[in-house]
Amino acid sequence: MQVFKFGGSSVANANNIKKVAAIVSNAAKKDSIVVVVSALGGITDLLLQAGKEAANGHTVYQEQIREIEQRHFEAVRALMPVASQSALLSLVKKATNEIEEICNGIFLLREITPKNLDRLAAYGEWLSSQIIAAAFKQGDMQVLWKDAREFIFTNSDFTNAEVDLAITEKEIRKYFKENKSNVFVVPGFIGRDGNGVTTTLGRGGSDYTAALIAAAVDATSLQVWKDVNGMMTADPRMAPNAKVIEHISYSEAMELSHFGAKVLYPPTIQPVMSKNIPLYVKNTFAPEMPGTIVGGKSKELKTIREHIVSGISSVNNIALISLEGSGMIGIPGFSKRLFEALSQERINVVLITQSSSEHSICVAIDQRYLERARLVVDKAFADEILLKKVEPLKVETNLSIVALVGEQMKSLPGVSGRMFGAMGRNGINIRAIAQGSSEKNISTVIATDDVRKAINVLHEEFFETSYKQLNLFIMGLGNVGAKLMDQLKQQHAFLKQHLKLNVSVVGISNSRKMLFKEHGISLSGWKESLAAGEPASLSDFTNEIIKRNLRNSIFVDVTANQEVAKAYGKLLQKSISVVACNKIAAASPFTEYKKLKELAHVYNARFLFETNVGAALPVIGTLNDLRRSGDEIKSIQAVLSGTLNFVFNHYDGTRKFAEVVKQAQEEGYTEPDPRLDLSGVDVMRKILILARESGFELEMEDIVNHSFMPASCMKGSVEEFYKCMAAEEAHFSNLLDAARADNSQLKFVAELKDGKASVGLQHIKPGNDLYHLYGKDNVVLFYTARYPEQPLVIKGAGAGADVTASGVFADIMRAANE
Template sequence: MKVLKFGGTSVANEQNIKKAIAVIQNIPGKKVVVVSALAGVTDSLSEAINQAKNRDLRYKNILTELQKRHYEVVQKLLPDQDNSELQSYIKSGFVTIASLLDGCFLLGELSAKTNDTILSYGELFSSRILFAKLQSNTGKVAYCDSRELIKTNEQFGNAAVDFETSNYAIQYYFDKNQANSTILPGFIAESHNGHTTTLGRGGSDYTAAVIAASLDAVELQIWTDVNGMYTANPKLVKQARAIAGISYKEAMELSHFGAKVLYAPTLQPVLNKNIPVYIKNTFDPDAPGTHIASDSTSSNEPVKGISHIENIALLTLEGSGLIGVAGVSEKLFGAVAREGINIVFITQASSEHSICIGIQEEQAQRAKKAIDMLFQYEIRLQKIKPVYLEKNLSIIALVGENMKNHQGLSGKMFSTLGRNNVNVRAIAQGASERNISAVIDKKDVVKALNVLHECFFEDDIKQLHLFICGVGNVGGKLLEQLHQQADYLRDNLKLNLRVVGISNSRKLHFDVDGIALDNWKAALESGEDSNPEHFINRIEALNLPNSIFIDNTASEKIASLYKRFLAQNVAVVTCNKIACSSEYSEYEQLKKLSKKYNAPFLFETNVGAGLPIIDTLKNLIASGDKVHQIQAVLSGSLNFIFNNFKSGKSFHDIVLQAQQEGYTEPNPKLDLSGIDVMRKILILIRESGYPMEIDAIANDSFLPDPVLQAESTAAFFESLQQHASHFEALYNKAEQQSCRLKYVARFENGKASVGLQYINKEHPFYHLEGKDNIVLFYTDRYAEQPLQIKGAGAGAAVTASGVFADVIRIGNL
């Protein structure tokens, strides 16, 4: 004998019922089939009850829709049969429900007994429908009302089974029953006084387990809409995978901590009989599913799954009056028990100064009131404080039978959470070491589940979530490079980069599953109107692990958001120089936030585009070297301009060419005024350990005052034409001295300057071609021959590659 249970999604509509029947018919031998209500029906009935109690007439609309839905399923499932008897049964049931709710509406209340009666109809209707369809296919099928077999007490809503009486009734019935398949409604039972009771939400699983245990079934099969129990909730953790094999105890722990594919009490009856349980997918019946047995057989992995319970409240009782006083815990738990409240989490400090419990949030105020009342005398004497109540919490739990045989799992768990800025409010670990639980903020659940899953199940792959602001020249090239290198990064660096959000000055677009990088432009165009505040709010709300905000703009407003990102444990990668060249106190605060919240702040492309200038400088300082002097050509755009400024060419035309080829800012005055170079040398000075402000840097501008004062880009270019003779004179002077014009930044003896210089043939800067940059670092170790870094220092592709390199650095941390 095999017992099969089909969940609500497996019988949600006529197509799914047909799939369930195909599964039943493909399993040989005698079978007992336990059926849940059509998906969502129990919730709808509960909603109708609440509306009736609140004297809200909309409960009638719910009943009308439910009745219509059941009629439609019958008509589509059995179009050629005479359905009058089944239709009459459904109609009679809804008449009874309506009558009970009408009374509830008039009284404004409903007893627990009547509540169970109303809710029972969901399973009664669905099981009758499935039975009728199966009977039309084969005559060897029987129907039995579970209330005839399973007897309980009268704890309505969550009745306790009388196993002795129930086992006798179940065995007696099936000894006489000759049908190949017997259909029963799940979830419902009957008290010894003949009243309908229910076995708790998820009780259909329990019905199947009670019957399987009573009949010593060969196996219990739970048919649902997923391929078994997963290593984590697949709706929250995209990389979660089905667990092939798991022990009863592990499965009970996972289901207790929110793995909704299995109702927690289900396993107790079959565990005692050592009956194997299989969790299978109605919509993919050939998938292996999850096998639950006395021993875990799938692997020796110490952690089998990660689960969580939402909407938890933490109640803490503390005070000197707890220390050394016998019976305090008993009083506390007794007060909660008398309120009918279940405790899901307990922890106590070894000092005995405090004890805290976790319960469902909806019961928190009632529990606090009961505890405070019980300890009012001690509270009045100030020996114990009133209960401290915290809400908006969740519990996450690592579960595994082999955890007790592996050292360091707790440390690995909590260090992983800590690195990702997930604050742990309380910790509990049972003596069996099968479960390590932690209470965290509800908002951190998705992040916590993902980073823990990555840590314990995806050691070879690290998932990064990217949010890119600015998808013009640099941003567009970055997206192109990310798309091109995706396979290489996954195969060789074990990094999976998912672009979740992109924005420009007009539009923004999000996709938690990852934006298709071969079609990002179309996705962005069809996105929402751009709003920096909305963009950051979405990033914070998603709270994804390993999140990286990438700023490819030159916006001061965007740069001002870095502090907020870092404080949310979101890494920042930027080619925007504004933040790091702002007031030193701001720069220093960004560094401190990065350390405090373990959120990398990388800005390699602030100086030298893709050249490893800042990274090299950081390594020098970290290894104990000290920078004394810096000489540098830091503007690829200015170097391009002066390298191409020759006799017969106007300075205006060369600057225009540089702008059109993307070597300058949209307004080239930012480059030619020296402000951009000042920012770059300032960043190098600060990274060298010197707290300098930008106004301390001398700027010897080569631009005439009217050019500097141009208020628009058009006016700037017009002024360049008007002062063409000034620039020709600069060029001629350089030619006469056999020198080349280079815009040089210097730092020495605590002083810094930027300006145009005449460089002779012996100087390393003389042969600097194209848009190249060069930096010379004179340090304790490089005193006579400076450390030299040279290469392309401008252009969208190389800047994008520098941003890309910073992202990879974060991935490798």
């Protein structure tokens, strides 16, 4: 004999009931089947709402009863031939009349009791099972209907009655021994107390009914049919990549169900576990799917799983209450008194943790019972609180529990480390931790706002053998930003295939518009999508990044905007990494630069700005590697402006200096305002950043700038700047002639030596390492303790949208690999 249980969604309407009938008919060809059913989907809620509305004096309960009646009428008419409908329609009418009479009484008294709620709720399963049994008979199945109240015996704890297991098992055995049929149909969820009064078994009660029957008759299996393909590694509504668990032990299933996996409820597992009866979780709407096997004999279970963790589950609406005080240290009985106080108020403790100093004990409870808990605990410890031996109860709300479950976690080092590390890297603060001695469960209490992120982070850490999700938010879509989008599109498939990295651009913004799409913005049509986006706002953009709270988030700044740079700290504090092409933050006052570095360290984020110096050249990365490996920077010589190098390489006297600068701007080598390049300010920022990364506390004003530009040209608009340069052509011509007379080339050189920095135009002789530098190339010479005479040289293109975008891309990859 097998026991099948079908939930509310499986029997929600006539079409679904026909699917159930086909499943049962096919199974009944091979074995006797006991079918336990829930109420039609949504009916139990309607019944309870009708009772509560009546108690509140609202006549809307009458409309709700009519809806209940109509739902059942429709099911009967769709399932039964006309000639066979009369008896069932009369049964439904009689039942709904009784429901209305009960609600009328509640309406008159303006009072509803748990006993009345149970009486109302029981009609749902009673009616659905009668209709389903009749529908089965239409398919030529031999069917017996049995009222569960005749063999499920409980106490009188209405709405959550406790089953008398001994007498219930005896009566179930007796019934199925004395009655023979191919198919039995039984309403779930309901029972009766010693006085014959209807009770209900609480949350998951129909599953529990099926498990009790399966255990009593020693069924070969219990099959729980749902609207999902089985138990999942995580809630698929939270983690889109959740997978079906093929095999799981009873204890693992119990742990998962206790911590929020609603496919099964904990009481369901105990009866079948005691008899070692395999429990199958299957999908009514995809019966061909294998589903999940829970427990059973060892030969039915895989002995080695692909993953050490079986699943991840969560419980919301949790509050933490903490009892603290120096008067607790070394005094026995505090824990006992705390739990007794909560027990007297029927408040269940979900999680417990206590400090080794005995100075505090912390428990997690359902947030609904918080005020009751506060009152009863403060009352229980009133004397100690008055004497200041114990502090009044401390409370934290809006919390959730996220639990990692798996038998193979036992005695395996590093699981908790991986769990906490993955959560920490994504800025998820853990408020409390509990791990049982069985090592099958590691539970953490976190902010409810972080639950979705935590589940995805943990699922990625323990289940995602395919790829890691990376979420990008890009600010600035000019030349460099557009090239970055092109490169991301070009490399998307490569990254996914070879690096197991799925890069998703979730948010983009320019100075006019911004756009967000959680599942990724199209890298082909992003320009059109952005044009149709909402008005741009820096504060709204950064707030939205924080609000979305996505795992592995990176903010990419491809602007030269000071206000954008000011937003870095806010993002880093939320463990959102920052990749900055913008030099302003790293060249800001030293205290601000240092604070950003510290925030990145404290909040497990990355603050990367390789492209601040030398575009895609590995200048800062190499400098950091030298220092991390114990080398000491003695001095630096560098040509750091691709713009100025381009200008002086192309200025040969045949064209005006202003024309060459204009060409550099048109080809994308200059900053939006070319004066930043020609004034030397941009180079000052770059040598300042290198000085700081070398360990020197320099400010911008500490750098000596030997400017070659006439002061008159640095005022007014960009247009006036070009006019002034044209007018000052003789000045630039003299600079060129002097260099030629000295058999030298003009190079704008940045230097750092003995903690002092300067920038300026220099005559470079042919034998110098800076001489052979063409086009827009940059070069950096590191003189260190290990490279005292022959410097470490980094040389290559130091400007241009493509190479700068590739440098930003490389920083994104560095952040992703942390």
